[in-house]
Amino acid sequence: MPSISELRSRACSMIEAEQESLRRLEAEIVEIVALRNKFAPINLLPPELLIQIFSHLQSNGDLVAATHVCGHWRAVATGAPELWTSFKFEDVSLATAFFERSKTLPLALYLKLTAKHTVHEMIAVVEPHVYRIHFLDVEFLSLDDVVAFSTEFDRPALALKKLGLYLEEKALDEPPDIVTALEDIPQMFPNVQELALDNLPFVDLLNPLNLTVLHLDGFLPSFTDVLQTLRHCSSLLDLMIHGSPFYEPSEEPSAYLVVNLPRLRKAAFHVDSPDYSLTILAHLALPDSVIVAIATEYQEGDFVTAPDIACMRGLQRFCIQWLPNDILCASAWRTLEPTATECLKLTLVGISKLTSPVLSEWPVDVSEVRRLEIDFGWQDPDELFRYLNLFPNVETLRAVRLTKHCMSFLCQALGSISSRATRTRTAVRGEESFLTYLPRLRSVEIGCLRWTTSFVRDLREVVVQRERFGHDAFILELSDVQNYYLCAQGGPHGDLGHARVGIHGIEEEPAPQAS
Numbered sequence: 001m002p003s004i005s006e007l008r009s010r011a012c013s014m015i016e017a018e019q020e021s022l023r024r025l026e027a028e029i030v031e032i033v034a035l036r037n038k039f040a041p042i043n044l045l046p047p048e049l050l051i052q053i054f055s056h057l058q059s060n061g062d063l064v065a066a067t068h069v070c071g072h073w074r075a076v077a078t079g080a081p082e083l084w085t086s087f088k089f090e091d092v093s094l095a096t097a098f099f100e101r102s103k104t105l106p107l108a109l110y111l112k113l114t115a116k117h118t119v120h121e122m123i124a125v126v127e128p129h130v131y132r133i134h135f136l137d138v139e140f141l142s143l144d145d146v147v148a149f150s151t152e153f154d155r156p157a158l159a160l161k162k163l164g165l166y167l168e169e170k171a172l173d174e175p176p177d178i179v180t181a182l183e184d185i186p187q188m189f190p191n192v193q194e195l196a197l198d199n200l201p202f203v204d205l206l207n208p209l210n211l212t213v214l215h216l217d218g219f220l221p222s223f224t225d226v227l228q229t230l231r232h233c234s235s236l237l238d239l240m241i242h243g244s245p246f247y248e249p250s251e252e253p254s255a256y257l258v259v260n261l262p263r264l265r266k267a268a269f270h271v272d273s274p275d276y277s278l279t280i281l282a283h284l285a286l287p288d289s290v291i292v293a294i295a296t297e298y299q300e301g302d303f304v305t306a307p308d309i310a311c312m313r314g315l316q317r318f319c320i321q322w323l324p325n326d327i328l329c330a331s332a333w334r335t336l337e338p339t340a341t342e343c344l345k346l347t348l349v350g351i352s353k354l355t356s357p358v359l360s361e362w363p364v365d366v367s368e369v370r371r372l373e374i375d376f377g378w379q380d381p382d383e384l385f386r387y388l389n390l391f392p393n394v395e396t397l398r399a400v401r402l403t404k405h406c407m408s409f410l411c412q413a414l415g416s417i418s419s420r421a422t423r424t425r426t427a428v429r430g431e432e433s434f435l436t437y438l439p440r441l442r443s444v445e446i447g448c449l450r451w452t453t454s455f456v457r458d459l460r461e462v463v464v465q466r467e468r469f470g471h472d473a474f475i476l477e478l479s480d481v482q483n484y485y486l487c488a489q490g491g492p493h494g495d496l497g498h499a500r501v502g503i504h505g506i507e508e509e510p511a512p513q514a515s
Contacts (some may be wrong), residue, residue: 043072051080054222060087060094080104086135087255092117092125099129106159108135113145123152130157136189143169146200150185157490160189164196172199172219172246201225201246213238219246220271223253223279230259230284237263239276242270253283259287264418270295274302282307288334291343294363298328298348303361312344312364318391320358325351332364336371357381357406358388366391373398380405385413388437395440400448407449411458413437414444415465435469442471445478459501 002010006282025043042050054077057063063083067074077083081103088110089095099107107129113119116288126133130153140146144221146167199218211233216226220243239261264286274296281292292312317333332344336479344364372394378401388394398411416436435441444462448454464476478499 023454043070047076047080050076054080055085060098064094064097066515086110088112088291089122090114090116092121095122095125099125102132104132106134106299107132109133109356110137110139112139113141113149115141118460119145119152123149127152127154130199131159133157133160135162136160138166140165140167140171143167150188152190156190158191160192162194163192164198165200166196166198167200167218169199169218193195209233209235212237215240216243218243220244220276222247223276226280226285227253227257227259230261230280233261235263236261237265239264239267241268241280241304244272245276253279254344257283258285259283262287266291266293268293268295272297274298274306274363278303278306278309281309281311284311285310286477288343289341291341293345293347295347296349298350300356300360303359306361306363309364315344315364315366315369317371317373318366318369319375321375322357322377322379324377324379326353328359330362332366332369353382355382356358356387357383357385357409358390360387360390362390368393370394371396371398374400376401376403376406378403381409384409385437388413391438393440394438395439395442396445397441398445399448400446402446402449404450404452404454407446407455408458410446411455411462414441415458415462417469433469435466439470441466442473443475443477445477445479448482449478449480450482463501 008395045053050073054063054066063077067077074510078101082105084098084101085105086108089096089098090112105437109126111126113124115123136157138149140149146165191210194213195211196213196217198214201221209232212235214233214236215238217240218486220226220241222245224245228319230239232245261284267281267284267286267290269280269292271277274294277294277296281294286292290311312332314334315332316336319331321329321331323329327350328346328348330344330348331342332346333340333342346363357374358421367390369391370393372391376395376399380403397414414437417433418436419431419433421431446459459478463474463476466476478501481499
């Protein structure tokens with residue numbers, strides 16, 4: 001009879017044999033599953049195409065999840081370092097995996113400082129790879145984070161070309177006094193070409209000699225500081241300033257200060273105060289090809305003391321467009337060529353209701369404009385067109401989408417006659433009559449109009465007065481006139497495509513369109 005020890009030994013041998021058999025079965029199952037995955041339609045794609053698909057995943061988490069689908073996907077994804085070169089650093093362990101899998105390729109890093117890790121912990125992970133970082137965005141929660149960030153790097157990021165630094169707005173509830181603590185930031189990133197600062201009005205703008213793109217957002221430096229920086233930005237191509245001034249300027253910039261930006265292609269200003277944008281523009285010398293965009297809140301009278309903007313002189317064409325909610329958009333060109341690109345885009349948001357169809361002042365010189373276009377957007381003005389005299393050299397006027405009252409006001413302005421005394425050295429000889437507005441006007445086109453019969457009299461009076469006191473060859477044309485034949489002739493409903501107004505009324509009328 002076997003002893004207890006022998007029975008125990010036999011039992012252990014049987015168990016080990018069963019476990020070995022189970023392991024073999026599990027290995028075979030794994031091989032079968034792998035074989036099945038190998039012939040799955042998605043895995044028949046070439047690895048290069050699968051990598052291309054992975055590159056369109058929207059987040060770091062999606063990419064990591066893809067590596068857990070199957071062994072084939074994991075091998076392809078982890079073997080493609082280009083998939084791991086751009087990521088948002090919020091977790092140290094995840095960031096470590098991205099750094100390892102990206103091998104030695106250039107990096108685009110989004111660094112979000114959170115309460116989970118200290119600045120020191122996060123920079124310690126980034127530091128060994130700083131020579132590879134070409135693009136860096138950093139989000140700060142507090143001013144302490146900004147200061148800590150500026151002192152943590154042991155060596156400069158020489159490869160970095162694009163940098164964005166963002167501070168939460170609530171961190172500036174109290175005015176900071178940390179400028180001296182941030183003096184190391186320019187030395188950390190000496191070769192930056194594209195710079196974006198958000199709510200960091202006190203950070204030195206790095207090495208401006210290299211900058212081609214400068215974006216300032218949120219709370220802004222004083223315009224004096226901005227101008228002093230722009231003096232050294234001769235290579236700048238793109239300038240965007242958006243937000244509100246944080247500091248009041250210690251002094252006004254010198255009237256003789258001229259900042260030359262010969263390569264600038266685009267400048268955009270979206271600042272609450274129009275004075276901020278206009279003061280900067282007044283000291284810039286820009287190429288004719290630049291496009292300047294200005295957006296600001298506006299109240300009538302804001303531009304009365306606007307500085308002279310020399311870089312926006314010589315405008316030839318000016319277009320005004322009225323939008324709902326007292327928003328006015330204006331565009332300007334330096335040439336009358338129809339295919340030319342505008343040099344100015346102006347957006348004014350009315351703080352109070354804008355009453356005049358043409359503003360009483362503009363932030364740029366419009367005295368040389370030869371073609372004026374106004375889109376009234378079917379809105380009724382509260383006043384006559386008494387500020388048309390700001391455009392003394394206009395030769396062509398185009399007005400569209402006029403209401404009945406707006407059309408009446410326009411006709412009154414275009415047909416208005418004033419008089420002045422004529423004098424000799426010794427006495428007054430009499431009176432001289434002249435056109436009150438737009439004395440050089442040669443042609444008017446009015447389009448997109450809902451016709452009423454009273455328009456015939458008003459338009460005819462404009463032609464009579466213009467031919468009498470202005471140009472004999474004055475032209476007034478109509479286009480896209482709605483309900484013309486119904487109102488004018490009592491005929492069937494129909495629109496007038498194009499016609500000319502003469503001293504005897506509407507001339508050259510085409511046949512009515514079918515209803």
